[in-house]
C-alpha cells in the first residue's frame with residue numbers, strides 16, 4: 150500500500166508535469182511526419198511508417214524514462230521532499246520500488262498513447278502488420294522498463310545531470326554490447342577484460358529489438374520473446390536491489 | 403518513561419573539496435521524558451538540524467546510539483509513533499493540501515475512511531480548511547509551515563519532532579504554532595523542537611537544552627533553574643526621606659537616583675520585604691517591584707558566547 154501510494158503520487162506528478170506533454174507532442178508530431186514522408190516514397194509506405202513509428206516510440210520513451218525519470222527522483226532529494234518520506238515508516242527499498250513503479254506506469258500510459266496513434270495509422274496501410282508491431286512495442290516497453298531501472302540506479306547516488314548522461318550512455322552502448330564483445334576479442338588482454346565486463350554488466354538491449362523482423366515480415370520465435378522478458382525482469386530486479394542498497398547508505402543532507 | 407534517548411552521538415561530515423572531516427555533532431547525550439516539551443536551543447550552525455536529521459534517520463550517525471521509546475530509531479514500527487517537521491520544509495507543489503495530507507496518511511497505512519476524517523480535522527486545526535483544494539504551489543511560507551505541522555501530526559504521534567517550527571513566521575503564525583505545541587502537550591504528547599527564538603522556548607517548554615558546537619552545554623528544568631539563579635529584584639520608589647534612602651542604599655546592591663525616583667537593585671535575601679515596610683513607614687510611594695529572574699537569554703548568551711569569542715580570537719590569531 151505504501152509502495153502503491155508512492156507510485157501513484159509519482160504518476161500524478163508526471164502527469165501534472167508539463168515536460169511530459171511536450172515530449173508526447175513531439176512523438177505525435179514525428180509519427181505525423183511519417184505520413185508526409187509516406188507520400189514521397191511510393192511503394193515503401195508501410196516500411197517507413199513501421200520504421201519511424203517504432204523508432205520514435207522507442208526514442209521518446211527512452212528520453213522520458215531517462216530525463217523525466219531521473220528528474221522525478223533527484224527532485225525529491227534536491228527539493229528535500231524526501232526528508233518527510235524517509236522519516237515516515239517507509240523503508241528506502243519501498244521508496245525506490247514505489248518511484249520505479251510510478252515511472253513505469255507513466256511510461257505505460259505514454260507508450261499506450263503513442264502506440265494508439267501509430268497502430269491506427271499502420272492499420273490503414275497494412276493491417277497484417279498490426280499484431281507483429283504490437284509484439285515489437287511490447288518489447289520496447291520492456292526495454293524502457295530496463296532503462297528506467299538504470300536511471301533510478303544512477304540517480305540513487307548521482308546528480309540529475311550525470312545520471313541523465315550515464316543513462317543515455319548505457320542506452321547507447323546497450324544496443325552494441327555484442328559488437329563490443331567481438332571488438333574485445335580482437336584486441337589486447339586489458340581491452341578484452343574491459344569489453345567482457347561491459348558485455349556482462351550492461352544490459353543487452355538488442356534482446357528487446359525486433360523492429361527489423363517486423364518491418365521485413367520475418368516471424369519472431371516465442372521463446373526469444375519470453376527469454377527477453379525474463380532477462381528484462383531479472384535485470385530490473387538486480388538494479389533495484391543495488392539501488393536500494395546504495396540508497397540505504399546514503400545521507401540526505 | 404523515556405521518549406528519546408541519545409547517547410554519545412557523533413556525526414562527521416566530509417567537506418567536499420578538502421575532504422577534511424568536520425565534527426558537527428560531538429558526543430551528544432540527550433534524554434527526553436515522555437510528556438514533556440523540550441526546547442532545543444542553540445546558535446546557528448550549532449548542529450540542531452543535523453541532530454534532528456540523525457534522530458529521524460535521514461543521516462547515519464558516525465557513532466553513538468539513538469533510541470526512541472526504548473527501540474532503535476530506524477525501526478519501522480517506532481517511526482509510526484513519531485512525527486517530524488523538517489527545517490524550511492518544501493512539499494510537492496503539484497498536490498493540493500488535501501491530496502498532500504492524504505498521501506502522507508497512506509504512508510502510515512491509515513485506511514481510506516479514517517484518512518478523510520483525519521485530513522479534514524488536521525486542516526481545520528492548522529487553519530487551512532478553507533484552502534484544502536488549493537495546490538501547494540500557491541501557498542505562502544506561513545501556510546507551508548502550517549501544512550508541515552499537519553503533516554507531522556497525521557499519524558497522531560506520541561513524539562513530535564519539529565525543526566525551527568516558528569522560523570520565518572509572522573507574529574500570528576508564531577502564536578498559532580505555539581498554541582498547537584501547547585495543545586500537543588495537553589494531549590500528553592512529547593514535543594521536541596529546535597529554535598533560536600528564545601521567547602518562544604521560554605514560554606512553552608518544560609526543559610531546555612542548549613547546544614553549542616555539537617555538544618549540550620546546558621540541560622535544565624527551565625522553571626527551577628530560572629528561580630534558583632534569580633535572587634535579585636528591582637525596586638522603584640519615590641518620596642522618601644534622606645534617612646530612609648541611606649538605609650535603602652545600605653541594603654541594596656546598588657541604587658540609582660533618577661529625578662524624583664530611586665531605583666534600587668535589591669538582593670533576594672528577604673531585604674525586599676524589609677525595604678517595602680521601611681518606605682511605607684516613611685510615607686514614600688512604591689512604583690514597582692520587578693523580580694530579576696535570570697532570563698533564558700542571559701543563560702543562552704553565557705553558554706554560547708564564550709564559544710563565539712573563542713573562535714573569533716582564533717581567527718585573529720591566524721591572520
Ligand SMILES: Nc1ncnc2c1ncn2[C@@H]1O[C@H](COP(=O)(O)OP(=O)(O)O)[C@@H](O)[C@H]1O
Pocket residue numbers: 402415416417424426444445446447448449450451452453
Ligand atoms: N552536509 C554537510 N557537510 C558539511 N558540513 C555540514 C553539512 N551539513 C551541515 N554542516 C555544518 O554543520 C554545522 C551545523 O549545521 P546545522 O545542523 O544545520 O546547525 P543548526 O541547525 O543548529 O543551525 C554547520 O556549521 C554546517 O555548516
Ligand SMILES: [Mg+2]
Pocket residue numbers: 450451452489566
Ligand atoms: Mg537548523
